[in-house]
Amino acid sequence: MKTIKIPTLAGLAAAMLAPTPAIAATPIVGRWLTEGKTAIVTVAPCGATLCGRITTLMKRPESGPPVDAKNVDPALRGRPLQGLPILTEFSDAGDTWRGRIYDPQTGKTYKSVVSRDADGTLKVQGCIAFLCQTQTWTAVRN
Incomplete structure (x- = not known):
């Protein structure tokens, strides 16, 4: 005769409280060509979060280096666009990355949600409240 074990209440509770693997967002570290093909943004770790900097400008003006002329802070309007952090404070939010985009x-600066699509492109959203504007960035191969 077979003995059937019936789980106890404590055993069921322990099984329900056991850690389950967390869903992690698909990695976004790398070099990305913006939708308008105006810049390459490099996404990399910045401390405990990820950030993205403009590392290459695809179209340069004829006179002088391009600067952050439209910044709301007049003291920052002279800083060069190349090297400028535009994605900041991005952290893994399960199936997406969340942070801020400049x-x-x-x-x-806007709240931002970034995710990597199955085709390898990066979906980049800048949001005000529930209204978001989306761009698709493509991976840059070396």
Whole structure:
């Protein structure tokens, strides 16, 4: 005769409280060509979070290096666009990365959600409340 073990209440509770693997967002570290093909942004660790800097400008003006002319802070308007951090404080939020994005064309910073699509592109959203504007960035191969 077979003995059937019936789980105890304590055993069921322990099984329900056991850690389950967390869902992690697909990594976004790398070099990305912006949707308008105006810049390459390099995403890399910055302390405990990720950030993205403009590392290459694809179109340069004829006179002098491009600067952050539209920044709302007049003291920052002379800083060069190349090297400028535009993605900051990004952390893994499960299936997406969440942080802040700076738009040098408007001089404003927005909440941002970034995710990597199955085709390898990066979906980059800048949001005000529930309204988001989305761009698709493509991976840069060396």
